[in-house]
Amino acid sequence: QKEVEQNSGPLSVPEGAIASLNCTYSDRVSQSFFWYRQYSGKSPELIMSIYSNGDKEDGRFTAQLNKASQYVSLLIRDSQPSDSATYLCAERVAGNQFYFGTGTSLTVIP
């Protein structure tokens, strides 16, 4: 499988702070990236997708993609305790293959 690497954490931030999650990838033909949130014992749910270099904002979430440096990040502004979960970075490569990172555990402290 292609390599998608994430810092497993755990990452702890106080409520209201910005949480920054990072993911690096090694496959230069990666076409698009996705951020999923997974609560314990539940299936992943899509937060955002990003295909082009730069930033993409959706509410409190901002995804950043830098293809030259091969990283993608997710910023969560005004973090809430309900944001506490595991965040999975995933890449789609040519040929309809789709691979996940190991996930970063985030805890937002009230």
Added chain:
Amino acid sequence: GAVVSQHPSWVICKSGTSVKIECRSLDFQATTMFWYRQFPKQSLMLMATSNEGSKATYEQGVEKDKFLINHASLTLSTLTVTSAHPEDSSFYICSARFGRLNYGYTFGSGTRLTVV
């Protein structure tokens, strides 16, 4: 839109028996379905890619005779764990592609399999 319904959500079975897991796309046609397995505190691991009307493509190390995948229609894919053993106990999740150009993937709710 783009909902995948997965059943059962939790199943306990005896060693040596078989278990079938179903995934249905409710409001779209899923020509391709992906099956993942997730062990506790680990990430999703792709097991196989299921294409409607053709044989599934299995990832390296996944036994095709043990994990039978059928994708007979555009809205239904099944995974059958045959002769289950305790080490097969895991969280199984299906995923289907939706959209056209910049497509994404939606997940079923997952099936927790416990083999005793």
